Amino acid sequence: MRKFLLAAALSALVAPALAAPTTYTLDPAHTDVIASWSHFGFSNPSAHFGDVDGSLTYDPANVAASSVAVTLPLSGLEAFTDKFNTHLNSADFFDSAKFPTASFKSTKVEAAGKDKLKVTGDLTIKGITKPVVLDVTLNKAADHPVKKTASIGFDATAMVKRSDFGLGAYAPMVSDEVKLTITTEADVPKAK
Template sequence: MRKTLLTAALLAFAGSAFAAPVTYNIDPNHTDVIAQWSHFGFSNPSAHFGKADGTIVYDAENVSASSVQVTLPLSGLNSFIGDFDDHLRSADFFDAEKFPTASFKSIKVEAAGEGKLKVTGNLTIKDITKPVVLDVTLNKAGEQPMAKRAAIGFDAVATVSRTEFGVGKYAPAVSDEVKLRITTEALVPKAE
């Protein structure tokens, strides 16, 4: 009996010792970052930040070893209204010609309940970096049936102050608070 318990303990230790974080590449076709705000209290328009590029490192056994790093090219910004997209990319807001990307890099990942995480990181817009906390829900981890390789999917929400990032034109009449909703799917890179 004692030998069986010792063997089981050694196998369990060996399994956890070899468990490692898994690195996934963000799939830009199945990732969307949506910003929404109040427009003078009359409506709540939104804009999508597509073409996300980055990596997610996820360790299910030790979530604090997990991380995320994402770049959002502002060329992917889409409110579905061309003139408005041009205005958002102008110097009034993102000044996309001078600052063509926004980015997020995690600095801490914490468990927040079953299938939930708190991801603290640095958001950079217009070369201004501020901390942001994402409330994250793990949607699914497993084999993606079309790609035939490991995948993971998350949803996340956060609220940011746009004036802190130098995109505060018309605030506070147009709300300073912007709600971010993120959905992402990421895949283990293809074997070379």
């Protein structure tokens, strides 16, 4: 009987480590991508991309099996003034009438320490695709107390060059390098 109880206890401890990857849907109300840059050295303005759509798969037992795919509708771009919103959506920058979305799709996920990941992927803006590396921190993975579903949250940062994506107007006076700061919350979809 003792051997049976010991085997059952060991199985209970090992089972979570062997859990299959979990796929989550991004919660657009709790996901934000913020871009910030230097404006002639005087200020560091920012714009945010809301209405993010996408999913992520996370496998804590085999991080390399994890992935993320995100679409950023430029209709959710907000630079906090109507005039600047119009300018960012013009052909000088995103040309959102012709290219209404940007996207990111991971190509590699690597462990980078406790609750840290390096996520390499393809960022596509204005039909131009370039590799980008995100430095990611796992904030929390648990049952959400309000949503009553399994949820996960990450923060991430990356540096990109505007000119790589045909967005280089006014460089170098307006910095070519843009810092991306991302926060996301994602949930396991509830069964319908």
